[in-house]
Amino acid sequence: MAAEADRLDDYALTRVPDEARHSWISVAVQRFGQVSSFQQFLVGAVLGFGMDFTDAVIAITVGSVLLEIITILLGIAGVREGLSVSLLARWSGFGRKGSALVGLLIALSLAGWFGVQNGVFAQGMHDLAGGTPEWVWALVGGAVITAITVYGFTVMAWTAYLTVPAFLVLAGYSIVDALSEHSVGDLVTSAPAGPAMSLAEGTTLVSGAFILGALMTPDMTRFNRRPSDVVKQTLISVTLGEYLIGLTAVLLAHAARTSDIVGIITSSSGVLGTLVLATAILKINDWNLYSSSLGLVNSIDVLCGRRVSRRAVTLVIGAAGTALSAVGIVDNFTDFLETIGVLAPPVAGVIIAEYFVVRRFRAELDRARESGTLPAGGADWMPLSLVCWAAGALVGEYLESGIPAVNAVVTALLLYSVVGKLTAPRRTPPVDHSPPPLAEVNTTQSGG
Template sequence: MAPAEAGRGAVGEPGRGEALDDYSLSRVPEEARYSWISVAVQRFGQVSSFQQFMVGAVLGYGMTFTDAVIAITVGSVMLEAVTILLGVAGVREGLSTSVLARWSGFGRKGSAAVGMLVAFSLAGWFGVQNGVFAQGMHNLAGGVPPWAWALAGGAAVTAVSVFGFNTMAWTAYLTVPAFLLLAGWSVVDTLADHSLGHLVTAAPPGPALSLAEGTTLVAGAFILGALMTPDMTRFNRRPSDVVKQTLLGVTLGEYLIGLTAVLLGHAARTADIVGIITTSSGLLGTLILATAILKINDWNLYSSALATVNSIDVILGRRVGRRTVTLVIGAVGTTLSAAGVMDDFTGFLETIGVLAPPVAGIIIAEYYVVRRFRADLDRARSHGGLPGGIADWMPLSLVCWAAGALTGEYAGIGIPAVNAVVAAFALYAVAGRAAVRRGPRASRTPGTPPPGRSGLPDLPESGMTKTGG
């Protein structure tokens, strides 16, 4: 492979150091890709989690089974569309979400802003879920104080994440089947005394949820995970792998876990179905909780570290190792959860979560519709590098980001997460295509290098195939 073009953030030929760093700032080479099963089991592990149990239980407590099926179907279709489009971009470019954002509408410093949003959000959820794990283990096992469980759980997840994708894949091979078997055993035990036909036709036991409210719960619960899809799919080998693993992971995760929890919500007549499952047996509940937290929280920490590495590279011009960053974030998150302060951040994390959906809409619009940087990405991909230059800021993406977030928050109709994605996508696609039609001179923003169709320096083309548009 030839080295990447000069420019800050450009990375040369991947070597052993890049492999150990999981290619945090460079393309994942073909020889480092994995089978689709290795990636799919981790995607399924993200979706088939306690979060889905809780969402399904809330749906079951406030909706009929039929309405819950509709809500899960609509929410899942939206998630699958976003996940597949972002995932295909990830496998095609071999780049993490935050690095891909540089050439997907945001520019260098814009990608750092995206990275900081993602890093802070996922690091926060890592701490929150570690706190949930600690309190749950304390309630189940007793004796050991919650802070000790938090330290043990955080250290275990951090150790898995530090060693990267390969270790996380093997962890998922163990924890995903274990979680499904243990949770399935508990579910069967809980439903044994209830008629399945009655549960399917029964009225909801709690206050009614509208179809829009139910769909919002389904779509909003996983939108941040959908945004981070390239972090995972950059290790896939082909776009068809992304489609297969998304259909398997999201569909089975949402339907198998979600609808099971709906039935449990009807049977137990409460939304706190997770508590019922985990306390059905001391040892069984302990194992369920441990496997559930481990198989999703490692990705929270992993993606947070990737986003932080990109932000530091852009803002400070320094390259830091993903492993070091993972250790630091893991240590801080673990300490804060052990101190019991992370629960105070849950409301704040949910509030800033409205900023995530528009990012997905902008990346999809730029990569598939506007395509100002696709030719540069294609030429750079032919020799395994990255394009050599990019504007720091792209005002259009900032405007669309704000418009999407405001639409999702204040539209008052429909599904907020869907509204935010669609609004940001539509506005960026229309304005971006109009700028492209006006030509490079009209579409160039202040501070953008003038040469090249996209405002980027022309790359050498000898021996390379120029593709894309």
């Protein structure tokens, strides 16, 4: 009975068993759906509006390398342990109550992203249909995505099989239609139409746009079967998604002289473009809602001592995110990304440092994994993780040199690794319970 309840709840507070794992292609399609989503079009358009093509390529390259490293390391931890990222955080640096803070960060941030994407969907459908208010479309979009996400990973996989190819067709059509009257060579060398954006700002935008996607990687890779699956799907999805979609949007912004990617696509692709645009937004938004629900389920379990249904939590967050989209959170898109760009990376840095470097709890995780259970006990708070989290965020926000997102994750990772190694309790040698040598026994007896 308990096993069936865990299955229906997508193993929100337990390990994903071997029999529930999926082929790497099933997971890879969903990962590619995240990275090649409409969100990347938005980021690429903002880059193209404020940067020339060469600087945009550099920003996307640096941001992508950072994302791939974080994604692969967290993904390997996820597939090994079969745990969501907020649950994994209990034994990866943060402790039980610290993991509740991680869960709340993920839940609140991704609920915001849910609102952003749903607002873009509502805007596009309103522009197409005319009279129907945007808030009505926001309600429709939010309800559809929430219904899909309630049923979990398997239904979301089938959604990806439909929406990812549709989005790629839209991308190809948009390139041909919007760029047909322009020389690609001229667009590559043209100056941006908007205020200049620095390389640091551009890289932070790229990293911030998907840093939560990288952080929530274990939520997805816990359904993989082996670490090599994680490496393959990450290299393919992040590289192709960032470059193919991001640089296409840069060229579109140079051609249209605007960052309004919704207007560019709907004007060039018409009804078909708008409808496929809607499916592309749906593909990223189901995972925003899914990981948000996992994070909140863990937080409630820790802070309130109650195991709540992931499906019920999904319904609540879906309603809240839909309300956010109705009040226009999409208008704060860039500011929102920059904020997340410095808050999320330190969390990934701490988890990676603890799991792969300090390894204070790896023995407990290994023993529990063999029996398919969770480690017993564990600390409520790990003060070092909170200090490293704060230090990474502050360095990312206030250090003027370098790239803020890189500064934040590297600071947290290095600080936790060094201090964690220095303060980790020394392992005591095992007690030898074997009988003493015969000579020693004889000596003792003769002396008695």
